[in-house]
Amino acid sequence: MSAPSRSSAESPEAFEPLRFDPAPLALTIDFEEWFCICGDEHYSDPRNWDRFEETMERSADELLERLAAAGVRATFFVLGWIARRYPSLVRRAAAEGHEIAFHGMTHRRCDEMTPDELRRDLREGKALLEDLAGAAVAGFRAPEWSVRSPEDAVFPALAECGYRYDASLTSIPILGRPGNPPRAFVAPTPAGRIAEFPPLTGRGWGQTVNFGGGWAFRRLPWRRDQGRFRKSRLSPPPPMQRRARAVRPHRPHRQPLLPAKPARRASPQTARRRLRPRAPSQTQTRRQARCRARARMQKHM
């Protein structure tokens, strides 16, 4: 890749786009517990985490089995706290061919840390995960979309600490900044270059929606997602690599007090539904049988 034509970080055009033809489809998973969240006095405090029911072991086991059965490899953004508690799960994910990346030590927002704290967190997590995975850790995803723009101080910190890419930015309002590049790009920093992989976004309900992860990915019909992925991969200009953030082996963020509903929504069954081709429904089977019968009749007429 050539150097960016402009070094200014004031507009999306200032960043060198990363081009793929066609774009690969990337599945990524935040490897964390349902109570590892930000912005909540009770749940956000890691000193309280020992008190909550843990679901990681059984749900991760099921998730890994389903990924293996579907022949799909993913990127796991692992929380340092989880890696310390379940080192064998990280070793297993790495051994089964999944990429291990970092998601913060205790799910603290990057913008709530001092520069020194952030660098300590990044270095500690990288060393911990590399030791468990036996491979270099290149990627980072900030907890709760806490990297807001390509000018964020997290980018040079990532380069200084030996990371090569980030997957935290989005261009949708509230979670990110509408001016952020909607597709993969390279951000130059004084310490080196960092590639950024935003999730797939698109227009829906009169606004820009995150179709590659979060609420829309969890809730919208898979057929609709497929259409969007296909369109994004094939439409010019050569599109970005996407990430799918929705398949989590635990209850989704912000829903820890609703055990029944979130458990149904975010369980590995969701992963299975999305990763495996669906068997034809009874209606489809009956329709196919009718078509075959009609063809047979016409043949004999």
Ligand SMILES: [Zn+2]
């Ligand atoms: Zn998270």
